[in-house]
Amino acid sequence: MTPRDAADDNGSRWSDLDRPPLNAAALRRGLVREGGLYSGIEVVRRTGSTNSDLVARADAREADEGAVLVAEEQSAGRGRLDRRWTAPPRSGLFFSVLLRPAEVPVARWGWLPLLTGVAVATGLSRAAGVDTALKWPNDLLVTVDGEERKAGGILAERAGEDGVVVGVGINVSLRAEELPVPQAGSLALAGARTTDRDPLLRAVLRSLEEWYGRWREAAGDPGASGLQDTYAAGCATLGRTVRAELPGDRSLVGEAVALDGDGRLVIATEEGVQQPVGAGDIVHLRPA
Template sequence: MTPRDAADENNNRWSDLDRPPLGAAGLRRALVREGGLWTGVEVVQRIGSTNSELVARAVAGEAAEGAVLVAEEQTAGRGRLDRQWTAPARSGLFFSVLLKPAKVPVARWGWLPLLTGVAVATGLARAAGVDTALKWPNDLLVTVGDEERKAGGILAERAGEDGVVVGVGINVTLGAEELPVPQAGSLALAGAVTTDRDPLLRAVLRSLEDWYGRWRAAEGDPVRSGLQETYAAGCATLGRTVRAELPGDRSLVGEAVAVDGDGRLVIATEAGVQEPVGAGDIVHLRAA
């Protein structure tokens, strides 16, 4: 254990028994191995945005593929469309990873946030016992009572010409009184069998390493890697009537019928047209 690790782990180690800090040294021992994807795991107490910081490091040549940056608290966390993401310190998992899929055509890199969604859902199902569904393109949904709620999100950003930083935010121990909006959720509220963030993070990162390895070995082919089929199976958007809020103040209403080979959501309108949507906000209106 380095002096900084010891200082981090001793710094208010038991100041909040329900929300103990992550152990950086233990995470590195568990995840960083020769020949594996993860090359380093750093845990910081407080940061603006793990994505912004890791993108800057990657562009400056200060981060290798497989770098993982985890924050106990983010003061300027971002979601899609630069929306703010805030949560109490140590209440969730807030981390970013650097990926460099050199042998995958750039045209297929758009699958990375969807791949991450599959990996996160798989990891949480195993470690937390929570059934996590995916809302296209990058929201993580859990069921609280009989209500579908957002408990996390994913944000992918280019980092130079050869890299992508993927950020993940997951609400773990937030109680009802701490939710940023009533429609939000957390693993705790969804009845997770554990809210210990150490094993949860390990499970998610191991799942991400596995799915990224399959996808990269298939040169990004979503069919050969099994990604397209698995994403569709876990996507709560498919089969629903949705409204897509599109760029240019345009909206589209119809049934979400498929995720195509480029990761776009295909919406069948009442006019009988199937329109692929590559970017936009999706609102679930009702079951189809």
């Protein structure tokens, strides 16, 4: 699907006045600066997946590091395990960023989705005043009516030999009747002080720039950059009894006790074995 620029919406962009469109020119003025991370910001009205689009551009060497692609609506947004992510137009933030961390050993690139999670949670806390938590490895949780709900997700994909595209999807103004599943949430339902996507997106992108710069200066060292401790402090998975659904139809049940130096979740089983998990679906079995 070819992305359509947000300015080409011929009036229908105002079909929901509670959800005004983003202003790409204003975002560029506020975020693109000499010496900064962001090289360009494009807002499209609708596309299949911002991640797929930006990976294709990166593969073709048509995008520089710091390119940001934002969609007002995604028809084929994807999460981990190829799960679909859909939401009404302009009800959330759906964007991808191209990163090329040349100073960081490839072995440490696995920290990028966790870094993005920290940046998103930090930015939303500042701008929306919502308490957020991170579910390892890539979910953003909020509390709605005393219940933990998923309000966002992160997907990182390799782009060529030297790049990674990190994609973020956040439910911002979704109402209860619009949720894709009852277990989902949104910033609005969690009591956010604003659902204006412009300041929210600016806050998240500034936070990502700050954390990425800190991590890159430390050559990707999660300890020296403060990333490992910060992620652990905001991770709702640690200290919980969890079930890890692993590749090959295997599962592992135990307490999530730590995050190791590679960003893997360490699970302590009843047999006293501590096993690091680098990939898999995590189910929280016991409330915090």
